[in-house]
Amino acid sequence: MSDKSPENPDFEHALSELETLVQKLESGELTLDQSLTEFRKGVELTRRCQAVLDKAQLTVEQLLDIDDESSASDFKPGD
Template sequence: MAEESTEHVNFEEALKELEALVERMEKGELALEESLQAFERGIALTRHCQTALKAAEQKVEILTREGSEDRVEPFEPQQPE
């Protein structure tokens, strides 16, 4: 597995790839070298997702500011009906 950049991967694609990597690794069918490469890719994808989430969190904070006072409102996801 060649090392691939996460630069042009969106959050959803990165998360989907990460989930697939974890599934393959959990099956225990990869050779040691393949496992190490998958682990390395997984770390890169995890960092990419964390960065994307942090950026989204910062945008939400900026959008929810009131006047000159910073106010962060907790995110409350909608419950399925």
């Protein structure tokens, strides 16, 4: 993610925030309303992180395809 505004944090920040939310939820010290609010934030952060991971995976796959194609075209029988 190139936009690192508070509404759209980078992957590492979003993951860190998600870990903090999980700790809060697991503590059992939140009210039901607070838990639901934190859970909602967690779901949004999870989706954001998953989107970043999906994009990264696609980039890696595309790069590997490019490498495979160039390797195949560079090979000449008899060399």
